[in-house]
Amino acid sequence: MSHVDLTSETPLSFRERxxxxxxxxxxxxxxxxGSFSSMFGLTLVVLFLILAAIGPSIVPYPQDTTGAxxxxxxxxxxxxxxxxxxxxxxxxxxxxxxxxARTSLWIGIVITGLxxxxxxxxxxxxxxxxxxxxxxxxxxxxxxLAVPGLALALAIxxxxxxxxxxxxxxxxxxxxxxxxRLVEAKTLAVKEELFVESARSIGAKxxxxxxxxxxxxxxxxxxxxxxxxxxxxxxxxxxxxxIGLGAPPPAPEWGxxxxxxxxxxxxxxxxxxxxxxxxxxxxxxxxxxxDGLRDILDPRSRER
Amino acid sequence: MTTSLLDIRDFTLDIDxxxxxxxxxxxxxxxxxxxxxxxxxxxxxxxxxxxxxSMMGIGPKRSRIMDGRIVFDGTDLSTLDNAGWAKIRxxxxxxxxxxxxxxxxxxxxxxxxxSDVIAAHHRATGKPKAGKTARRARAEGLxxxxxxxxxxxVFDQYPHQLSGGMRQRVLIAMALTGEPDLLxxxxxxxALDVTVQAQVLxxxxxxxxxxxxxxxxxxxxxxxxxxxxxxxxxxxxxxxVEQGLxxxxxxNPSHEYTQRLLAAVPEIDEVAGVHSLLECEDPAPFExxxxxAKPLLTAxxxxxxxxxxxxxxxxxxxxxxxxxxxxxxxxxxxxxxxxxSTVARMLLRLIEPTCGEIVFDGSSITGLAGEALRxxxxxxxxxxxxxHSALNGRHTVxxxxxxxxxxxxxxxxxxxxxRVEELLDTVQLPKAFKxxxxxxxxxxxxxxxxxxxxxxxxxxxLVLDEPTSALDVSVQAQVLTFLEELRGELNLTYxxxxxxxxxxxQICDRTIVMKRGVVVEEGLTDAIFDRPQHEYTQALLASGxxxxxxxxx
Numbered sequence: 001m002s003h004v005d006l007t008s009e010t011p012l013s014f015r016e017r018x019x020x021x022x023x024x025x026x027x028x029x030x031x032x033x034g035s036f037s038s039m040f041g042l043t044l045v046v047l048f049l050i051l052a053a054i055g056p057s058i059v060p061y062p063q064d065t066t067g068a069x070x071x072x073x074x075x076x077x078x079x080x081x082x083x084x085x086x087x088x089x090x091x092x093x094x095x096x097x098x099x100x101a102r103t104s105l106w107i108g109i110v111i112t113g114l115x116x117x118x119x120x121x122x123x124x125x126x127x128x129x130x131x132x133x134x135x136x137x138x139x140x141x142x143x144x145l146a147v148p149g150l151a152l153a154l155a156i157x158x159x160x161x162x163x164x165x166x167x168x169x170x171x172x173x174x175x176x177x178x179x180x181r182l183v184e185a186k187t188l189a190v191k192e193e194l195f196v197e198s199a200r201s202i203g204a205k206x207x208x209x210x211x212x213x214x215x216x217x218x219x220x221x222x223x224x225x226x227x228x229x230x231x232x233x234x235x236x237x238x239x240x241x242x243i244g245l246g247a248p249p250p251a252p253e254w255g256x257x258x259x260x261x262x263x264x265x266x267x268x269x270x271x272x273x274x275x276x277x278x279x280x281x282x283x284x285x286x287x288x289x290x291d292g293l294r295d296i297l298d299p300r301s302r303e304r
Numbered sequence: 305m306t307t308s309l310l311d312i313r314d315f316t317l318d319i320d321x322x323x324x325x326x327x328x329x330x331x332x333x334x335x336x337x338x339x340x341x342x343x344x345x346x347x348x349x350x351x352x353x354x355x356x357x358s359m360m361g362i363g364p365k366r367s368r369i370m371d372g373r374i375v376f377d378g379t380d381l382s383t384l385d386n387a388g389w390a391k392i393r394x395x396x397x398x399x400x401x402x403x404x405x406x407x408x409x410x411x412x413x414x415x416x417x418x419s420d421v422i423a424a425h426h427r428a429t430g431k432p433k434a435g436k437t438a439r440r441a442r443a444e445g446l447x448x449x450x451x452x453x454x455x456x457x458v459f460d461q462y463p464h465q466l467s468g469g470m471r472q473r474v475l476i477a478m479a480l481t482g483e484p485d486l487l488x489x490x491x492x493x494x495a496l497d498v499t500v501q502a503q504v505l506x507x508x509x510x511x512x513x514x515x516x517x518x519x520x521x522x523x524x525x526x527x528x529x530x531x532x533x534x535x536x537x538x539x540x541x542x543x544x545v546e547q548g549l550x551x552x553x554x555x556n557p558s559h560e561y562t563q564r565l566l567a568a569v570p571e572i573d574e575v576a577g578v579h580s581l582l583e584c585e586d587p588a589p590f591e592x593x594x595x596x597a598k599p600l601l602t603a604x605x606x607x608x609x610x611x612x613x614x615x616x617x618x619x620x621x622x623x624x625x626x627x628x629x630x631x632x633x634x635x636x637x638x639x640x641x642x643x644x645s646t647v648a649r650m651l652l653r654l655i656e657p658t659c660g661e662i663v664f665d666g667s668s669i670t671g672l673a674g675e676a677l678r679x680x681x682x683x684x685x686x687x688x689x690x691x692h693s694a695l696n697g698r699h700t701v702x703x704x705x706x707x708x709x710x711x712x713x714x715x716x717x718x719x720x721x722x723r724v725e726e727l728l729d730t731v732q733l734p735k736a737f738k739x740x741x742x743x744x745x746x747x748x749x750x751x752x753x754x755x756x757x758x759x760x761x762x763x764x765x766l767v768l769d770e771p772t773s774a775l776d777v778s779v780q781a782q783v784l785t786f787l788e789e790l791r792g793e794l795n796l797t798y799x800x801x802x803x804x805x806x807x808x809x810q811i812c813d814r815t816i817v818m819k820r821g822v823v824v825e826e827g828l829t830d831a832i833f834d835r836p837q838h839e840y841t842q843a844l845l846a847s848g849x850x851x852x853x854x855x856x857x
Contacts, residue, residue, distance in 0.1 A: 017739045020700075027322050194688050195696040201654055202708040202757070203681035212707070216698040 031296045038292025044285025052105040055098040064091035065099040067250030075268050085270035087261070089250075093271065096252040097278050103253050104234045104282060107168055111233035112226050114172035119179025120222060124210055126180065127187025138184065141177040149174040150236060157245040164247040167240045171233060182225055186218040193217075220297035224290050231286030238279050254279045309485060309518050310336040310359065314372035317354065319364055328354050330542045331372070336520060338485070341512055343533030343550060344522040345565070347776040348747070351542040352522045356488045359520075360399055361389045377485065390428050394421070398479035402491040404471035408463040414474050415459030418443040418481065425482045446477040451507050468640070469500035473507065480511070487511075489521040493528050497639035497803060502847040505531045524776055526569055527851030530554060538562045568781035570806035572833070572848050598666065599627040600797050601651065601684075601765055606660035608646050608821075620646045621657075622821040628765070633791070633798040635812030635829060637805060637844070643821040644801045645689075648767045651799065652684050653677060665764060682712050685758035689770035691750035695742040701728075701753050702738030708760045727756040730793070732786065748779035752786070759794060767799045772807060784811055805848040809833055817841045 015022065032038050056062060064070075070090030078085045084093035126137040144152070156170035190196065191214060199209050240246045241255025249256060254275040261272030317329040328351050336342050346352040357363045359374055361384060374381040376397065384392070401407045409417060419439040426433050434442070440459065447455035450473040463471055472492060479487055489508065493501040509532055511517050523529050529536050530550050537547035538559065546559040557563045608621040621643040628634045638644045649655040651662060653669060661670050669680055688694035695704050705727050706720045715723065725735045731752040742750055751771060758766055768787070772780040784807065791798060802808050808815055809829060816826040817838065825838040836842045 012736055012739070016736075020739070020741045020744055030322060193696075194690060194694040197654060198686070198688060198694045198754075198757075199696075199707065201652060201681065201686045202711060202761070203678040204707070204711050205678070208711060212699075213696050217696070 028296045032292055035292055035295065037288045038295070041285050041288025041290075041292055044281055045289050048101055048105065048282050048285060051098050051101040055101050059092075059095035059098050061092040061095045062099075064095050065250075065252045067091075075264070075271070078270050084274040085268075087257075087271050088264065091250075093257075093274050096257065097254070097274050100252040100254045100257065100275065100278065101282075103164070103247060103251065104237070104279075107164070107171075107237040108230040108234045108286075110168045111171045111175055111237070112229040114168075115175030115229065115233075116179050116222065116226055118172075119176035120183050120215075120218075122176070123180040123183025124187050124214055124218070127184040128191055128206070128210060128214060134184070137180065141180045144174065144177040145181070147174075150239060153236070153240065154243075154245065157240060162245045162248065164251070164253070167237060167246045171236055171240070175229070175233065178229075179222070179225065182221055183218055186221055187214055190214050190217045221294075224294040224297060227293055228287055228290035231283035231290075234286075235279065235283050307338055308335045309338045309340075309377055310334075310520075311375040312359075312372070313375070315355075315358070315374060316369070316371040317358060317363070318368045318370050319354075320366040320368065325368075328367070328542050329358075332544055334537060334544065334547070336486070336518060338518055339512075339516050340535060341508075341519040341521065341533045343529035343536035344520065344539055345524065345526055345529050345536060346522070346539035347524055347565075347778065349541075350539040352539045353490055355539070356399070356490060356520060356522055359488060360393055360397055362393075394479075394484075395425060395428055395482040396484055397486045397488065398482060398484040399488040399490060400472070400475045400479050400492050403495045404468060404475045405463065407475060408471060410463050413460050413462055414447075414466070415440065415443055418446060418459075418474070418478055421478050421481045428482075442481075443477075446480055447474070449480065449511075450474075450477045451503075451510075452477075467500070468496050469503060472496060472500075472504055476504075476507065476511075480515075483515075484517070486518045486520065489519060491523050492521065494523065494525065498805065498851075499639065499843060499847040501528065502531075502850045505851070508532050525851065526554070526566065526777070531851055538565070565778055568778040570781065570784070570804070570810045572806045572809055572845070597629060599663075600630045600632075600665060601799070602627040602663040603647075603651060604661045604663075606647060606650055606662070607658045608643070608650060608655065609658045619821050621650065624660075624818070624821070624823055626816060626823070626826075628797055628799060630764070630797055631791075631795065632814060633800055633812045635808040635815035636799065636801045636818060637803065637808050637815055638818035639803055639844075641820070642818040644818050645769055646821075647818070648686065648769050648799065648801055652681075652686055652767055654686070678712075682761045683763050684765040684767065685761070685763040687751075687754055687758050687766060687768045687771045690774045691747060691754045692742070692774065694754050695750060697742055699742075700738060701740050701742065701745070704742070704753060705738070705756045705760060708757060712761055723760070727760055730759070730790070731756040746779070747775045748783055751775060751779075751783055755787070755790070759790070759796070762794070763796070765797045765799065767801070769801045770803065771800075773802065773804065780807070787811065805833075805845060817844070 032042075056065070059065070068091065073082070073086050073090035074088055076082050076086040082092050082094065084097060087093055087096070122137050122141075126134040152174045153170040156173060157166050160166040160170065196209060196213055199213055237246060238255030238258070241253045242259040244256070244259065246255055247253035249260070257275040258272050258279070261268070261275065264271045312332050312334040315329055315332040316327070318325040319328050332355060334342075344352045344355070354363060354367070359376070359381065361381060369382050376392065379388075379392070381392070408414070419436075422439045422442055423433060444455035444459055447458055452458050452470065452473055458466070458470070458474070463474075466474065492508070493504050496504060505528060508519060508521070512519055512532070519532070521529065521532055533550050535548065536550045536553060537544045538553065538561065539545070540561045546553060546557065546562050553562060554566065557566055604625050606621055606624045607619070610618045610620055612618060624643070624647055626634065636644045636647065646655060650657045650660075653662070653672070657670070661668060663669070664680070665683060669677070672680060699707070702721070702724050705724045709715050709720050709723055724738055728735050728737055733749060733752055733756075737745070737749075742753070745753065771787070772783050775783060787798070788811065790796065800808065800812055812829045814827065815829045815832050816823050817832065817840065818824065819840050825832060825836065825841045832841060833845065836845055
């Protein structure tokens with residue numbers, strides 16, 4: 001409970017007005033910090049974001065990320081000169097991995113963003129409207145969910161032609177049904193709440209109810225799913241890159257790098273190890289972050 | 305000679321929270337003798353449930369016993385481990401809960417659930433496991449012990465096929481399987497109708513007599529406590545402020561809180577002060593049949609029929625007609641399932657009536673749709689039963705009160721802010737509350753916010769659907785008084801729905817009694833209460849009087 005004097009007539013300061021919000025955030029922070037795995041996930045994600053933001057300007061060999069060839073330095077093992085070694089073109093793997101973070105982040109944001117942008121409104125409408133609207137939306141959703149996502153994406157990229165943009169479009173197309181499912185289920189629960197009926201009784205229109213009452217109460221699971229999906233989307237894009245449908249070389253894309261490096265295993269292990277580790281740590285980070293967010297946002301899994 | 309069965313000494317309990325430890329129980333001293341019934345009265349948040357749960361070792365997580373002990377029949381419960389608890393919990397001390405539905409598993413038959421408990425007891429006490437037929441016989445025996453007439457049939461039924469009272473009986477039967485010494489009843493009748501409540505209390509009394517059971521019953525309802533408990537303790541903010549013989553406490557409460565609590569209990573046979581005063585000032589319009597006053601709201605032959613899954617239909621409301629005069633308070637009383645909430649929602653067109661006609665303020669609203677209906681909603685508002693779920697937890701109080709203004713008027717920004725502050729003033733809450741979130745408010749404050757929201761658009765009619773049944777007695781009294789004041793201030797007409805007869809008596813001018821979707825009696829409140837005509841009304845009043853204050857003294 002707050003200790004603010006509520007009876008005073010003087011205008012309240014920002015801190016006092018938002019005391020509840022601040023307390024809530026402090027509680028979240030407290031719970032989040034209490035869990036090692038959440039903090040570890042957050043650290044990885046923050047590191048990834050920093051690299052994506054400033055990576056290209058701090059790497060030691062920026063020209064190597066755009067396809068510079070230096071045959072004298074090909075396939076050098078990790079050392080002081082080249083921390084992660086070099087690849088078959090003599091490019092610095094450290095530089096390429098770091099610059100690749102930006103591509104991966106872009107992929108993750110676009111895919112989950114598009115997925116949520118399409119899926120969340122469809123899910124809310126399906127859950128709130130019910131009837132044949134819901135039946136239509138949900139059957140189409142199930143149709144998409146019934147086909148293995150990556151296989152469908154593969155088919156789409158194959159027909160659109162390889163490339164990073166097409167790869168993202170394909171993955172976004174297979175990504176939205178998950179959001180529809182999640183949001184529809186949540187909406188079905190929220191729309192039975194009294195405050196929705198209350199809003200209806202004061203004459204609120206459906207869009208108002210959806211925007212002000214249903215959506216805010218669906219946000220927690222959406223945020224959690226988006227955080228987890230960032231990792232999954234990066235992994236899927238790397239998968240498409242691995243089979244050659246992603247960014248064309250020499251673009252520093254992690255999946256594509258592992259794909260090329262595959263033929264240099266195991267003698268030149270560093271070539272596939274470092275991009276692989278980058279994918280692994282990023283996906284792990286987003287998943288742990290998502291887990292941590294779920295723990296603090298979902299009241300059922302909370303101990304208090 | 306009676307020995308003490310349960311002895312609580314200086315029991316102090318803290319619960320750790322993010323904001324630091326909360327002292328939930330402070331130096332509780334309580335003794336329960338064998339064969340005695342002890343009542344614990346207190347408001348929500350007074351710590352009574354935490355206290356009895358600690359007696360069962362199922363206290364809240366993160367709770368710490370700071371001091372004191374609970375001694376049950378020579379064993380100190382505060383030091384028991386799991387193995388020790390297994391011999392006590394459910395075997396020697398058992399518990400029944402407030403809401404019988406949530407404590408029964410809907411997927412299994414009643415008989416199966418009781419049999420499982422019997423088997424568990426045999427395991428816990430090391431007795432050989434009884435056969436299926438033996439357990440069935442035992443379970444049916446228990447069911448008939450708790451006053452179920454045909455245990456054989458009930459044995460094979462699922463919880464949803466039973467009424468609330470029956471479910472509570474089943475829970476009691478379950479609690480009795482271990483032949484416990486001590487039965488803890490946590491608000492056993494709060495979720496039940498008046499008539500059923502009286503029966504369940506009767507049953508507890510019978511069990512105490514026939515089985516020499518020791519009972520601790522907690523309730524916020526002083527009437528219910530007085531019916532079963534010879535001794536009682538009053539809890540307030542984690543302390544026992546008063547204990548002794550129930551009769552003495554009711555006759556001359558010594559602590560100031562107890563006095564307040566008792567004064568707040570509405571009385572069935574007491575013509576309320578406030579509303580009779582209002583009546584004197586302004587002779588009720590409905591009495592003068594000759595006056596040209598037109599009713600504000602008229603409903604003719606409202607019906608609502610629901611189709612069932614297997615074909616067939618259920619008539620939730622079956623031909624209800626009513627009219628409400630401007631400035632009047634019309635009460636609708638009935639037990640759960642009588643269709644009163646459905647009527648309320650149909651009056652406001654929140655549920656479509658299957659057939660019937662509703663005339664509001666001179667024009668029919670039955671056929672209205674879309675924009676026209678939306679405009680009409682300004683004039684008629686609903687206040688919900690449960691203020692805790694009627695407010696969106698993600699909106700501040702200011703947002704909640706401002707919402708109708710944003711939706712229905714052209715007001716923006718500053719104006720809304722100003723009006724919200726005015727409304728908070730009207731409902732007697734500090735202005736700074738607009739920055740608070742609903743979960744930070746108490747039940748009574750939340751209900752005030754709901755009312756402020758409902759009156760924001762200056763409606764003519766307010767339909768109140770059990771506005772006080774989720775609140776504590778003392779809060780209920782405040783809210784009722786406040787509603788009376790507000791009616792005078794804003795010139796409102798109320799349709800007041802309640803299952804609580806005393807509340808109806810206190811606030812309503814005219815009352816209709818509903819049973820199974822039909823109006824069985826209708827008339828002036830005083831006439832109905834003093835000279836009930838229909839036998840259902842008589843039964844309702846009789847059970848209501850059993851737990852009323854006058855019956856206790």
